[in-house]
Amino acid sequence: xxxxxxxxxxxxxxxxxxxxxxxxxxxxxxxxxxxxxxxxxxxxxxxxxxxxxxxxxxxxxxxxxxxxxxxxxxxxxxxxxxxxxxxxxxxxxxxxxxxxxxxxxxxxxxxxxxxxxxxxxxxxxxxxxxxxxxxxxxxxxxxxxxxxxxxxxxxxxxxxxxxxxxxxxxxxxxxxxxxxxxxxxxxxxxxxxxxxxxxxxxxxxxxxxxxxxxxxxxxxxxxxxxxxxxxxxxxxxxxxxxxxxxxxxxxxxxxxxxxxxxxxxxxxxxxxxxxxxxxxxxxxxxxxxxxxxxxxxxxxxxxxxxxxxxxxxxxxxxxxxxxxxxxxxxxxxxxxxxxxxxxxxxxxxxxxxxxxxxxxxxxxxxx
Amino acid sequence: xxxxxxxxxxxxxxxxxxxxxxxxxxxxxxxxxxxxxxxxxxxxxxxxxxxxxxxxxxxxxxxxxxxxxxxxxxxxxxxxxxxxxxxxxxxxxxxxxxxxxxxxxxxxxxxxxxxxxxxxxxxxxxxxxxxxxxxxxxxxxxxxxxxxxxxxxxxxxxxxxxxxxxxxxxxxxxxxxxxxxxxxxxxxxxxxxxxxxxxxxxxxxxxxxxxxxxxxxxxxxxxxxxxxxxxxxxxxxxxxxxxxxxxxxxxxxxxxxxxxxxxxxxxxxxxxxxxxxxxxxxxxxxxxxxxxxxxxxxxxxxxxxx
Numbered sequence: 001x002x003x004x005x006x007x008x009x010x011x012x013x014x015x016x017x018x019x020x021x022x023x024x025x026x027x028x029x030x031x032x033x034x035x036x037x038x039x040x041x042x043x044x045x046x047x048x049x050x051x052x053x054x055x056x057x058x059x060x061x062x063x064x065x066x067x068x069x070x071x072x073x074x075x076x077x078x079x080x081x082x083x084x085x086x087x088x089x090x091x092x093x094x095x096x097x098x099x100x101x102x103x104x105x106x107x108x109x110x111x112x113x114x115x116x117x118x119x120x121x122x123x124x125x126x127x128x129x130x131x132x133x134x135x136x137x138x139x140x141x142x143x144x145x146x147x148x149x150x151x152x153x154x155x156x157x158x159x160x161x162x163x164x165x166x167x168x169x170x171x172x173x174x175x176x177x178x179x180x181x182x183x184x185x186x187x188x189x190x191x192x193x194x195x196x197x198x199x200x201x202x203x204x205x206x207x208x209x210x211x212x213x214x215x216x217x218x219x220x221x222x223x224x225x226x227x228x229x230x231x232x233x234x235x236x237x238x239x240x241x242x243x244x245x246x247x248x249x250x251x252x253x254x255x256x257x258x259x260x261x262x263x264x265x266x267x268x269x270x271x272x273x274x275x276x277x278x279x280x281x282x283x284x285x286x287x288x289x290x291x292x293x294x295x296x297x298x299x300x301x302x303x304x305x306x307x308x309x310x311x312x313x314x315x316x317x318x319x320x321x322x323x324x325x326x327x328x329x330x331x332x333x334x335x336x337x338x339x340x341x342x343x344x345x346x347x348x349x350x351x352x353x354x355x356x357x358x359x360x361x362x363x364x365x366x367x
Numbered sequence: 368x369x370x371x372x373x374x375x376x377x378x379x380x381x382x383x384x385x386x387x388x389x390x391x392x393x394x395x396x397x398x399x400x401x402x403x404x405x406x407x408x409x410x411x412x413x414x415x416x417x418x419x420x421x422x423x424x425x426x427x428x429x430x431x432x433x434x435x436x437x438x439x440x441x442x443x444x445x446x447x448x449x450x451x452x453x454x455x456x457x458x459x460x461x462x463x464x465x466x467x468x469x470x471x472x473x474x475x476x477x478x479x480x481x482x483x484x485x486x487x488x489x490x491x492x493x494x495x496x497x498x499x500x501x502x503x504x505x506x507x508x509x510x511x512x513x514x515x516x517x518x519x520x521x522x523x524x525x526x527x528x529x530x531x532x533x534x535x536x537x538x539x540x541x542x543x544x545x546x547x548x549x550x551x552x553x554x555x556x557x558x559x560x561x562x563x564x565x566x567x568x569x570x571x572x573x574x575x576x577x578x579x580x581x582x583x584x585x586x587x588x589x590x591x592x593x594x595x596x597x598x599x600x601x602x603x604x605x606x607x608x609x610x611x612x613x614x615x616x617x618x619x620x621x622x623x624x625x626x627x628x629x630x631x632x633x634x635x636x637x638x639x640x641x642x643x644x645x646x647x648x649x650x651x652x653x654x655x656x657x658x659x660x661x662x663x664x665x666x667x668x669x670x671x672x673x
């Protein structure tokens with residue numbers, strides 16, 4: 001149980017700034033996900049919290065105590081590695097017992113007590129019948145459970161996970177997602193979880209910190225991140241398929257600001273702040289928040305279907321919203337039902353309360 | 368039809384194996400058989416006489432087990448075979464220990480490849496040159512080691528080590544540590560390179576100290592590398608010849624004699640091919656022990672465990 005605070009962490013590797021003034025406050029018992037593309041500094045940030053890397057600047061606080069210069073073993077954290085890092089020469093039992101065995105004397109535990117604890121954790125993770133095997137004899141999912149058991153045997157203050165599900169096959173990954181989340185809520189351990197999979201982040205996190213190029217771009221609940229991206233990067237990174245980004249221009253008609261986009265013009269959605277005429281902006285429309293009609297509707301955008309991608313219950317339409325001018329691609333996700341033909345003209349009605357507008361120059365949200 | 372196909376396949380296999388078998392037979396198996404045969408040929412006929420005489424020989428330059436004492440400053444009262452065993456007993460642990468420790472300390476250090484290259488030099492230079500260098504290292508007026516002892520006031524060790532029966536063998540053994548550590552370091556470095564870092568990192572986070580990490584995680588994971596180093600070092604120690612020949616010729620008074628040199632002495636000086644062969648067979652049988660063990664370990668297969 002602990003609160004983890006990062007204060008202005010900077011980490012450089014040679015000339016590369018891997019982590020660039022990162023500050024983050026992880027609340028007690030919270031499931032925080034660090035999300036970002038590879039090379040964004042999320043793993044380095046996690047390793048700094050673990051004590052495997054030491055920051056060049058800034059402080060790491062666990063429960064208010066400055067642990068910036070402490071060795072990993074003095075921090076009371078546990079970490080699940082991407083490749084699980086199970087010791088191949090030890091049986092599953094010894095792997096799980098390892099954190100207690102090496103501190104047996106200082107903890108004053110007998111072998112019997114350790115055995116009891118191992119069985120307890122093994123039962124929690126449903127691996128009691130694997131204790132006599134070596135890691136090499138286990139499947140990926142089983143190894144994953146053993147790795148989790150090893151981190152839980154000490155009931156650490158902070159649970160760190162570095163892409164723990166990425167080595168599992170797709171089906172097992174979905175299963176483990178739910179189980180991990182349930183386990184975390186049951187045990188109430190503060191968890192910091194690194195992933196590049198936005199679906200994983202959205203489904204598991206209490207809050208998400210989206211990172212790019214060593215910086216935290218936005219911290220928020222999955223809903224906030226999904227519905228109110230503060231930066232065009234967040235919009236493009238979250239969602240499958242990601243947010244459509246259309247380059248538009250701000251114009252003024254009478255006393256109202258409007259968006260002049262390829263193929264359509266529309267009054268500025270939301271309260272216009274910090275905008276001026278002639279400004280270049282990026283309009284973000286999520287594929288899910290667009291209604292598709294076969295007949296013309298007022299205010300709907302006329303579009304031509306280029307490609308259809310059926311997804312089972314849903315279908316993704318790739319449409320050109322500027323059939324008369326330069327091709328402007330938009331992806332739209334809609335329910336399966338009516339037949340959509342390639343070349344067909346459809347009419348799109350985006351939910352204008354759920355669109356985003358970003359400054360093209362800075363990428364920040366203007367709404 | 369299937370059977371005919373099988374038979375013709377067999378023929379092809381034999382056809383391809385034939386050249387190798389002929390070459391191996393003529394140049395490897397033949398000489399071995401010849402040597403074994405020769406070792407049983409004595410002036411009195413076929414028998415074990417050569418073996419008996421070789422083992423019980425006491426002249427200092429040929430004794431395998433116990434020589435007679437003819438030098439006043441008494442040499443270590445042992446023969447060449449015992450010297451080989453002493454060699455293994457001192458050299459092997461040192462080489463394993465140094466190679467492993469150096470590889471562990473150097474594996475994440477910047478510029479460590481330079482240090483490793485320098486250590487590896489011992490492996491690169493010809494052993495004959497290595498033998499000469501050992502003489503220089505332990506030379507009373509030039510050598511680093513005697514000068515060091517002189518500096519700390521231990522004058523009894525500030526002489527040319529290879530000239531005195533008490534120190535000749537140990538100087539060669541220590542010198543061979545320098546020559547051979549490069550091998551051990553290279554094998555262990557490769558093993559460290561292929562070991563995922565996360566093992567050590569996981570142990571660190573789990574609360575293990577540096578010493579615990581080394582003995583509970585690193586050492587067991589290096590098992591396969593250790594087998595290779597132990598066996599190769601034992602074989603090298605048992606077969607050692609060149610550096611002894613160059614630096615001491617087994618002397619003084621047989622104090623640094625080794626098996627291979629005894630074999631050579633019978634062959635090239637005494638021109639006694641029977642006893643030379645007998646010595647060779649004994650040496651070969653001894654080297655077979657680590658050799659066979661190694662092959663067993665390899666056949667057992669490391670990959671299963673990983």
